[in-house]
Amino acid sequence: MTDRQPGRGASAATKEIARRRVVAQRIAASEFTRPEEIVRWLGAVQAQDYLGALWAVGLRLAGAHERDVERALAEGTIVRSWPMRGTLHFVAAADARWMISLLAPRAVASAASRLKVLGVDDEVLANARRALVKNLEGGLRLTRPAAYQVLEQNRIATAHQRGIHVLWRLAHEGLICFGPREGKQQTFVLLEEWLPKTRDLPREEALPELARRYFTGHGPATLRDFGWWSGLTLTEARLATDMAGKLVEQEAVGGHRYWFAHSPGAASPARANERAYALPAFDEFFVGYADRSAALSGLPTGSVTAFEMLRPAIVLDGGLIATWKRRLARQDVHLSTSLLAPLTDGADSAIELALGRYARFLELRGGIASPSHARSTRARAIDAR
Numbered sequence: 001m002t003d004r005q006p007g008r009g010a011s012a013a014t015k016e017i018a019r020r021r022v023v024a025q026r027i028a029a030s031e032f033t034r035p036e037e038i039v040r041w042l043g044a045v046q047a048q049d050y051l052g053a054l055w056a057v058g059l060r061l062a063g064a065h066e067r068d069v070e071r072a073l074a075e076g077t078i079v080r081s082w083p084m085r086g087t088l089h090f091v092a093a094a095d096a097r098w099m100i101s102l103l104a105p106r107a108v109a110s111a112a113s114r115l116k117v118l119g120v121d122d123e124v125l126a127n128a129r130r131a132l133v134k135n136l137e138g139g140l141r142l143t144r145p146a147a148y149q150v151l152e153q154n155r156i157a158t159a160h161q162r163g164i165h166v167l168w169r170l171a172h173e174g175l176i177c178f179g180p181r182e183g184k185q186q187t188f189v190l191l192e193e194w195l196p197k198t199r200d201l202p203r204e205e206a207l208p209e210l211a212r213r214y215f216t217g218h219g220p221a222t223l224r225d226f227g228w229w230s231g232l233t234l235t236e237a238r239l240a241t242d243m244a245g246k247l248v249e250q251e252a253v254g255g256h257r258y259w260f261a262h263s264p265g266a267a268s269p270a271r272a273n274e275r276a277y278a279l280p281a282f283d284e285f286f287v288g289y290a291d292r293s294a295a296l297s298g299l300p301t302g303s304v305t306a307f308e309m310l311r312p313a314i315v316l317d318g319g320l321i322a323t324w325k326r327r328l329a330r331q332d333v334h335l336s337t338s339l340l341a342p343l344t345d346g347a348d349s350a351i352e353l354a355l356g357r358y359a360r361f362l363e364l365r366g367g368i369a370s371p372s373h374a375r376s377t378r379a380r381a382i383d384a385r
Contacts, residue, residue, distance in 0.1 A: 013253045017220050018294040018318030024219050024260070025285055026060040027277050027315075033062060035072035040092040043213035044099070046287050047080050048088040050186070052280030052312070057090065058361045059277065066362055074180035076194055081177040082168060085231040086111060096191065097174060098201040102210065103231050104172040115169060118162045128156050128166050129175060133190065141179045141187040207236070208243035212261065215241070215248045218288045219260030226259070228290035276316040276350035278324060278358050285315065295320050299341055308340070314351055321347070324355065333359050334367040 022028045025042065032038045038060045039045055047053035057078075058064040072078045078090050083099040086107035091099055115121075131154040135142060142150065147167060148158040156166065167188065170176050179189035201209060214226050227237035241248060241259060250259045279285055286292050286309050296304055298319040314322040314337060321341045327334040335355045343351075352368050359366025 011254055014294055015297045015318060017253060017258065018297065020220055020260070021218065021285065021294070022277070022315065022318050024217060025288075026217075027279070027285060028275065030060050030062060032060065033064075034077070035061065035064070035069045036077040036092045039078045039090050040095065041213075042217040042284055042288075043095075043210065044083060044089040044091045045284060046087060046282045047090045049281045050080075052282060053080075053090055055280040055358060055361060056283050059279070059357070064361065070181070073178075076179075076196070079177050079191075079195060080186075081191075082107070082171050084229075086168070086172075093195045094198045096177065096195055097198055098206050099210070100172065100174050101200055102203065102206045104174075106231050106233075108169065108172050111165075111169075115165060118160070118165055120162065120165055120169065124156055124166065125169060127154055129170060130154075131156070132170065132176060132188075136176070136188070136190045137193070139189075139193055141182070141189045143182060143185040143187050145185075147188050204243070207240035208245070208247070211237075211240040211244040211259075212247045215244075215259045216261040218284065219248070220251070220253070220258035221260070221289060222256055222258055222291070225289040225291065229288050276314055276321075276347065276354040278351075278354040279313045279315060281312050282310055283313070286310065286313070294318070304340060314354060316347060316350060322351065326358075328364075331364055332367060333362055333364045335359065336368075 026032065026038060030038065032041065035057050038057055042060075045053055045056050047056075054066050054069045057069045057072075058066060061068075069078075073080065073090075077093055079093050079096050080088060080090055081096060081100070082104070083089050083091050083096065084103040084107070128151055131150050132142075132147065135150050144164075144167070148163045151158050151163060151166060157163075158166070167176065171191075174191050176188045177191045177194060179187040179194055181187065210230060210232075211226065214229060215221060218225070218229070223234060223237045223241060226232070226241065227234045230237065232240065248259045248261050250257055252258075286295065292309055295315065295318065296309075298317075298321070304320065308323060309320070311323045312325060313320055314324055319341075321343070322337045322339045324335060324337045327336075335358070337351060337355075355368050356366055359368075
């Protein structure tokens with residue numbers, strides 16, 4: 001990953017890239033009303049932070065609540081698994097099979113040495129496969145502790161991260177995926193039973209489809225960005241983009257070539273970026289690109305670490321201006337910010353509106369601390385329900 005920061009002298013064109021991404025990602029405004037629609041639009045939504053990923057989907061829908069996204073997962077219209085880069089993502093149910101088939105082999109190959117060190121060989125995987133199928137067939141589900149217990153009962157040790165690596169490996173071959181939660185526990189189910197039957201796209205169809213999805217939902221972006229996001233090699237990313245043909249367009253900005261796809265009905269970048277947006281940790285606005293510098297163009301060079309960019313973030317006018325955090329207390333959520341840049345006129349109100357939208361997503365009363373005095377100002381209560 002590269003996080004080059006152009007500093008205060010960044011060109012207007014670089015800032016415009018960030019503004020256009022806010023629009024393409026449907027952060028600014030969205031015509032979508034169902035979780036599976038926005039997940040399909042983006043191609044995939046990074047989801048190792050489960051609660052953050054629920055908000056990543058919700059903030060891109062009109063009037064959504066957390067329970068709406070949870071319902072989509074419970075009903076199987078979106079699914080959580082490891083389709084790309086060996087990292088947990090939400091994908092639309094109709095896309096899970098072909099994405100795993102296309103992208104999982106490289107992640108498995110990259111993890112081969114780690115699995116060997118853990119002693120996870122073909123015999124272990126065959127035994128784990130039989131044990132899990134036996135205990136999941138017929139629409140059953142297992143929490144992670146229960147899945148580990150099944151493996152242990154079949155003489156497959158799960159300590160020292162061995163258990164999760166076994167489950168990870170079997171998910172990559174399309175045997176299992178995450179099902180609905182039981183309380184706060186994630187469950188595993190058999191993918192073939194859980195998801196509707198769909199056609200597994202051949203490689204010559206899957207590659208251009210993946211490129212079209214990425215550049216539509218993330219553009220403008222470079223081939224390197226696409227390769228990072230998908231896990232494809234740069235050669236494969238270039239081939240996929242070439243195969244997409246006229247479905248994607250390209251332009252040169254600051255000596256770099258960017259690809260994008262027009263999306264009819266989208267808000268204009270100028271109007272869309274008058275608002276602030278509270279993004280979750282690991283949001284696609286940052287992790288969807290190898291080079292995140294477009295979103296940092298208003299900050300001094302070196303002022304933001306890679307870690308800070310992966311935290312919950314406030315974006316205004318396409319640029320990162322603050323991080324934020326929450327604290328839950330029964331029927332309330334207390335929200336505060338840590339500023340990364342001086343605020344312009346009206347930014348306080350814009351941030352408050354952005355955080356208030358998150359409180360409404362949770363259907364909780366929100367207490368929002370003034371962003372200019374995040375550590376000392378008493379929170380103002382809002383009715384978020």
